[in-house]
Amino acid sequence: MIEYFKPVPFSLFRKDKKAFGDALCQSFRETGFAVVSEHTVDQGIIDRNLEATKAFFALPEEVKAQYDGRDGGGQRGYTAFGTENAKGNAHADLKEFWHTGRDLPVDSPYRTTMADTPSVSEVASFDESTRALYNALDEMGRQILEGVALHLGLPEGWFDDKVNFGNSILRLLHYPPQMSPPSEGTVRAGAHEDINVITLLLGAEEAGLQALHRSGTWLDVNPPEGALVINCGDMLQRLTAGVLPSTTHRVLNPTPERVKFPRYSTPFFLHFNQDYLIDPLPGCVAEGGKAEPAITAQDYLMERLREIGLVKA
């Protein structure tokens, strides 16, 4: 029997980057997902972020509503419970979330499309601890992409100048406890694909995350304590002509024993720079991939945000 999501230790990256990239991408090719153990994101940074996350979501609804990011397509700040729906899904997900974006230099040309993140005054450590986690996951993602580049036969730094000012987003997710059963057909997160290049996910130890294998089976993604879940998004799929697939995934409602427990998970959606033209890699097309027309990261993002209801058509 195939063992899906066998953790790939990040220590291998330091010994042999190509071997790390191959192990990671072998898992991506099979399921679109991989689990990375021994990652180097500082535990203190993770803990401080989680503490600030819990404090923020515990604030009164009207306080959180001051940070509503709906005008900007939900790309920064707060999105209330019951707002986002997965593409093609009639029901909104049973979650609320916060988005922290990149802290750009004052004179950055990317400011025209990338808004600042609101500062949260009610939780003293919020701005600092979310920024620290954003930066740590940004760096971790850059290193993961070195492995991906080597696997694809590209120079190891190939992604560096294509993601260094990317519109990457740290999402703090809160799925509240479900003391009474949710209405028919609603789930914590409906089946969807991620839009970005890769996603680095912390906090998936609380069960519920599943990935749809191409055989049609939903696979439980149950990372060991302290591991990172990494998955390919649509932009990486498009770049690799489908060789590294953006796999459909969802978060199920808790089992009866776990209904009292909230779920806090933290995906970091790593994006390309907005002006990067996503053009399929010739090597992947030669491998038998299916090429789609080139599109800029910004145009692609807007197309997808309309589909999930965060930007009105």
Ligand SMILES: O=C(O)CCC(=O)C(=O)O
């Ligand atoms: O909460 C999770 O484990 C996954 C969340 C997710 O897939 C998303 O927000 O895109």
Ligand SMILES: [Fe+2]
């Ligand atoms: Fe997702």
